[in-house]
Amino acid sequence: MKKSPWWTIGWRNMGRSRRRTYITAAALAGGYFSIVVLVGLSRGIVAEMIANGTDLIAGQLQVHAPDYLPDKSIYETFGGVDRASIDSLLTIVESDPDISAAAPRVYAGGLIGSDNFTVPGQLMGVDVDRESSVSRIVRVDEGRLPRPGTNEAVLGGEMARQLEVAIGDELVVVAPSVDGSMGNDLFTVVGIYNSGIVELDATTVIVSIEALQYLIFLDEGQIHEIAAVVLDPWDAEDAADRLNPLLQSSGHEAEAVPWTELRPELVEYANLVSASEFIIVIVVFGMAIFGVANTMLMATYERRREFALLLALGASPWGVIKSVLAEAIALGFISILAGVVFTAPFLIWWHVAPLDLSFASGGFSMSGSYVSPVLRVEYPWSAIVVASVSLFGTAVLAATYPAIRSARLPAADTLAGR
Amino acid sequence: MSDKTIAVKTENLWKTYEHDGIEVHAVRDVSLTINSGEFVALAGPSGSGKTTLLNLIGTLTRSTQGKVWIAGRDVTNEPEGVLARLRLQSIGFVFQAYNLLPILTAAENAELSLLLQGMDPAERRQRVLDLFGRIGLNGLEDRKPNKLSGGQQQRVAVARAVVGEPAMVLADEPTANLDSHASDELLDVMEELNRDLGVTFVFATHDPRLMERAHRIVHIVDGAVASDEVKTVQNA
Structure with a gap:
């Protein structure tokens, strides 16, 4: 040319x-x-x-019972009677190519008391091994994470300050159970985290999933949430679209929700x-x-x-x-x-x-x-x-x-x- | 003489400018025929209208009244695009101030019209080299204009005007900025091109040396043709 x-x-x-x-x-x-x-x-x-x-707590994708959101009712669980049902759900969720990790959770609201003070809080029951791959909240600044099945708790720094407790102190935890009764038990503080968000640090208590299921009378296969890590957060919607048919076809009454719906702001x-x-x-x-x-x-x-x-x-x-x-x-x-x-x-x-x-x-x-x-x-x-x-x-x-x-x-x- | 041998013809040509509401007639009722191969000087003092007439003949400006034919074609009302093409293919220009592009070398300046015509680079370079040899610019091909003397620059301008083998070259005071020696050399070149290649040259000038060498002198006074004197037999 x-x-x-x-x-x-x-x-x-x-x-x-x-x-x-x-x-x-x-x-x-x-x-x-x-x-x-x-x-x-x-x-x-x-x-x-x-x-x-x-990363801190929500994950890029969550799986819940269809009516769990927005009220987060403790009665809206999914899974089954035994742990095997959770494992099968986790296998489905982790089969997605964009998902690198997933962890089951149980939530309950209750009162957390020390010798002198009581504060309202949210109890978060986690599978400690899996949770550390999903959220940063389990990165404790002091102490360690609770052992599975034990009544051990990790508090936010702000809650520990308000309750005037330290590692080794005992807490009284009272929470409404799914059978309508009030569950209560003693927990030992084994760790303290600081997320950087004071509101979270003042309200969230991390315990083992087994301990919380026991406290609020859930079967060991019943959970409120599976939180998952999506490699690229912007792929979360696609991952949810792929997961939902899989969850339905597997017989679980659960739905996957991407972070874009959970955190529209x-x-x-x-x-x-x-x-x-x-x-x-x-x-x-x-x-x-x-x-x-x-x-x-x-x-x-x-x-x-x-x-x-x-x-x-x-x-x-x-x-x-x-x-x-x-x-x-x-x-x-x-x-x-x-x-x-x-x-x-x-x-x-x-x-x-x-x-x-x-x-x-x-x-x-x-x-x-x-x-x-x-x-x-x-x-x-x-x-x-x-x-x-x-x-x-x-x-x-x-x-x-x-x-x-x-x-x-x-x-x-x-x-x-x- | 048939229209085919007429390089340019004007009929009742007027060019009127308006300055502060006053009409100034730069060219008045000029009817002129220049045949192919002529070596014509439009002579007259500064402000007589010879440059304006040259521009009208060269289609660089439009007449207020009257008509212009180039090679038998009425170009008076042709659109600018057509005139541009006509200039590119049929008319060469040499200006008093050389008007070489400083970013181009001597050869590139000379090639300019061929470049605009879209000629193949090798062919246009060969043409320019041949022409440079003929007009004494050998060895200066790659010099930028600022490395050339005034005479050399004007010869490059002449080369640029004739390299496309136009039917007519219009030169506006081509020797005005040259010393007598450079003027003579330039005139030799133009005379030779006129004689050997049959290129029609029309000059606007008040240089006596150029008028002396012209074969025909058209005297322009106050925009009008005062006299039209044929001195020698045409070469074409």
């Missing part, structure tokens, strides 16, 4: 005022850098929020951030476009005699437009190259070594999720594409008006210096 003369002319024109070209390319590359890094950062924060909102936040990415693109390149347009206007004004010459020699007005646009595309290409050269190493470095700002700010909770003071960036592949296209678009759009002006020059008057 024959190379268009306009590419040659456009490309050469880039080198006429190198300083101006470098400055303009640097401005565009800076815009590219800003967009990719800002979007990567905002996606990092969202990913962190989703991870914290799901996180989805809304992610959508908000996603929408704001376009604002970032518009603002950054919106500012850049005026600078580039000004530069192109100056550059083409200085060369108006040359455009007039081309028109006089027989170039079509469209040809002149193409020569200016070719220059803009060449500028866009150089800018993108510069943008990638500067952005890629920075992005990789930041992704690999997230910035720990704990010296300046502590963690906090937002929408029920813990936000750590560690800023990390995700690789924003779609933003990289959007930024590249926008950069080209900005360069070409900024050059369009100067190009049209150049093509409409009156050749004779311009060559005469009028």
Whole structure:
């Protein structure tokens, strides 16, 4: 294919005022850098929020009895009489290719009392071995996790403070049972966790699943929930769609629910951030476009005699437009190259070594999720594409008006210096 | 003489500008016929309208009134795209200020019209090299314009004008920025091209040396043809 003369002319024109070209390319590359890094950062924060909102306790996918949500009634269990039914459910859930781990849970609400104080709380019965692969709440700061089948408990730091208990102290736990009676028993504090969310630390007590089933009169095969880890949180909906038919066909009255339904506020936040990415693109390149347009206007004004010459020699007005646009595309290409050269190493470095700002700010909770003071960036592949296209678009759009002006020059008057 | 041998013809041509509400007639009622192969000077003092007439003949500007034929074709009301194509294929231009593109080498500048025509790179380069040899620009092909003398630059401009083998070359004060030696050399080149290749040359000039070498002198005064003097037998 024959190379268009306009590419040659456009490309050469880039080198006429190198300083101006470098400055303009640097401005565009800076815009590219800003967009990719800002979007990567905002996606990092969202990913962190989703991870914290799901890893801590909820999991990315849960299986419940159909009517368990939203009331979380202790009567809405699923499973069977013996443990084998739970194992068969876990096998089904873990058979999904996107699910890496799953753990059964039993919940109950009750009162937790020490020698001097009593507080309301949520009892969470867990399979200790499985739970450690599913949630971070079982990562204790002090002590250890409860042994299966024993009356041992792990408290949040805030509850331990309110009850004025420490490891080794005894607790009185009273909880309504599924048979209508009140279950009560003594538990020994064996560990203390701190999730970073004070509300959780003040209310949630972790005990072994067997102990809680016994306390509230559930069979050993009856559970309230299976929490599962989905490798990519955004695949949770697909995993749930695959699991539900399997659960139904296996005869279990249970349904899989992805985190996007359990924590819609996180989805809304992610959508908000996603929408704001376009604002970032518009603002950054919106500012850049005026600078580039000004530069192109100056550059083409200085060369108006040359455009007039081309028109006089027989170039079509469209040809002149193409020569200016070719220059803009060449500028866009150089800018993108510069943008990638500067952005890629920075992005990789930041992704690999997230910035720990704990010296300046502590963690906090937002929408029920813990936000750590560690800023990390995700690789924003779609933003990289959007930024590249926008950069080209900005360069070409900024050059369009100067190009049209150049093509409409009156050749004779311009060559005469009028 | 049939229309086929007429390079350009104008009929009652007027060009009127308006300055601050006052009409200025740059060209007045010019009817002129220039045959193929002529070596014609449009002579006259500055402001006489010869450049405007040249631009009208070259379709770079449109007349206020009257008609222009190029090679027998009425181009008066042709759209700009058609005129651009006509210029590309049939008319070469040489300007007082050379107007070479500084980003291109001498050879690339000379190739420009061929480039715009979409000619194969090897073929256009060969044409330019042949022409450079003929007009004394050998060895200067890869120099940028700022590394050439004024005379050399103007010869490159002439090469650019004739390399596409146009029917007519219009030159606006081609010797105005050259010393006498460079002017003579340039005129030699143009005369040779006119003689050997039959290219029609029309100059706008007030340079006596150029008028002396022209075969026909059309005197323009206040935008109108004052006299039309044929000096020699045409070469074409």
